[in-house]
């Protein structure tokens with residue numbers, strides 16, 4: 001009998017599994033796909049609360065995750081770096097609601113605003129290079145004695161067999177596994193390009209032609225994006241890609257004509273609120289649900305993992 005089975009090998013499942021294992025639990029991950037095939041690997045990824053609710057819990061989880069990423073950024077092998085950048089607005093805009101989680105947020109100077117923008121905020125946040133970071137988390141989990149089984153779960157009760165507790169980090173898969181129709185895809189498409197030496201990110205969340213962002217990483221740059229609710233298509237679309245490239249080159253002219261390396265699309269697990277709570281399955285086994293992080297799974301990952309750890313600890317204190 002093992003202590004815990006974690007369902008899912010995206011950023012939520014991996015962070016939780018690492019924390020549980022490093023806290024002394026015997027942990028196995030069950031997953032339908034390895035990290036490279038998850039939504040998490042498509043993420044840009046920047047620390048930024050987007051399409052995740054409720055705000056008070058998101059602020060607490062996000063603040064804690066920010067602190068953990070700041071520590072990870074000191075180790076180059078994690079794929080986490082701290083980067084300055086801008087969030088731009090076409091109209092004067094109040095300070096961001098998540099400002100308490102990020103030290104040093106300031107209003108942009110006029111000469112920092114590209115044409116067409118009247119306001120903006122500058123701040124330094126973690127940028128997480130997901131293919132590297134997910135590999136780092138997986139290695140850390142395995143090195144600590146955890147195991148991974150690639151085999152889809154047919155039901156929570158089936159996964160629970162042989163374990164004292166289940167942690168459900170199945171993202172969009174929770175729609176079926178937990179019978180939760182409030183989980184919906186929010187499709188995001190990105191273009192990976194060769195970086196023309198950019199060192200700052202730019203976000204324009206509410207442009208008339210859709211969300212636009214430029215996230216420079218170590219060797220490349222992620223250009224986005226879209227937020228298409230209810231769209232299940234994981235195949236990148238050429239017209240959308242051309243529009244993304246056009247919008248990004250307008251924001252940052254050095255991107256014009258840059259070499260395209262890859263097109264990707266992923267389905268964010270949208271939900272009216274993140275579901276992070278303890279449940280009990282019909283067979284009496286405790287199950288902690290941790291899914292529905294929308295466009296903020298990376299941003300909330302460590303805060304949620306710590307809360308999940310607390311719930312698992314409490315549940316296992318009561319079961320033999």
Ligand SMILES: Cc1cc2nc3c(=O)[nH]c(=O)nc-3n(C[C@H](O)[C@H](O)[C@H](O)COP(=O)(O)OP(=O)(O)OC[C@H]3O[C@@H](n4cnc5c(N)ncnc54)[C@H](O)[C@@H]3O)c2cc1C
Pocket residue numbers: 007008009010011012013030031032033034035038039040041042043044045046047048151152153154169170171172173174177187188189190224225265266267268269291292293294295296297298299300
């Ligand atoms: C284009 C794009 C850009 C983004 N940018 C950012 C960003 O900048 N910052 C940020 O914080 N977030 C960003 N996100 C959102 C972020 O990617 C998601 O919130 C996050 O990946 C959700 O993680 P997850 O682990 O819950 O889900 P996933 O990564 O989807 O992982 C779910 C796991 O569950 C497994 N699973 C599902 N069903 C089953 C089953 N029945 N049996 C076994 N296993 C199962 C899957 O195989 C997978 O391993 C972005 C997303 C996209 C698409």
